[in-house]
Amino acid sequence: MKKSRVSGSQKESSNHADLLIDVDKSYLAYSLPVTRPFVHFRSGHFPAGTITQKHSHSIMAMHGSLQGPLTLKTSIGDYTLDAGDFCILAPGTHHFWSNSGTHTAATISFLIDTDHPGRWSAGSGVVEACGELGQLVQDVHCFSSSGDPDLQHAFWQIADQLTIERPWKKLGVTGRLWTFLSIILERLSPELINESQHDVAQQIRRLLLSRVNDRLTIAEVAAAVHVGATQAKEVFRTTFGCGIMAYFNELKIWQAKRLLCDPNLTIDQVSSKLGFSSPTYFSQTFRKHTGETPSDFRKQR
Known part of the structure; x- marks a missing residue:
């Protein structure tokens, strides 16, 4: 595992330029090597007041919160994430982080190159899973592991790979990442999405009633x-x-x-x-x- 500091103060060329100058205090905390289709398995720290540079990835990305609250601002909408919450972003989705709280927040992230999954055997299911992910993830999908024991366990299992100070074998890291993604694929199925959308609508209704x-x-x-x-x-x-x-x-x-x-x-x-x-x-x-x-x-x- 390696821990390194990266510079964050760079001028932003978008409309957010006046907000983003000299406030990016984020730095890379941990990074692990992974095998394809996974790329850049990392954890970042975001001190209070941080607003990162607006950017996008050419491949799919998973961005989650290890310690929040922290807001992921995307071209689709804003998502306030607390510990255990995460978003899957389609390629090309512009986004940046904003920490308006008083404490340092921490994130976990990795990229998924669904078009170049690597050298896996035909019977592994990796190529098919990558193809399915590419079809299902067309914008931003936000998840909360709270109340979902399987997803919660899988999320913190991959988080442990980065945050525990002991060496991990590459097979174990890859296996836990695939376990996590396999649950995501289940949650993204059309049937479950319909149920999830109904649940979201009911949550909104209860919120409106209470406030x-x-x-x-x-x-x-x-x-x-x-x-x-x-x-x-x-x-x-x-x-x-x-x-x-x-x-x-x-x-x-x-x-x-x-x-x-x-x-x-x-x-x-x-x-x-x-x-x-x-x-x-x-x-x-x-x-x-x-x-x-x-x-x-x-x-x-």
């Missing part, structure tokens, strides 16, 4: 359930037939009706309690959903 008095953005909702903003909107609409914010406003109006029946609360106070930006916007939203103003609703009751 009906708050102001929430799509990005905040997506981050809370560990998916990208686009995926969050799609799975919610598919499951419930409406948008996330439309559903959230319906919940707020339902709560508003209950609060308006309390004569001790003014309309302004009801608006504030429900997280509306202003009483005017509250009245507009209430009228849009009920056909009457909050004042009219209260008078009739």
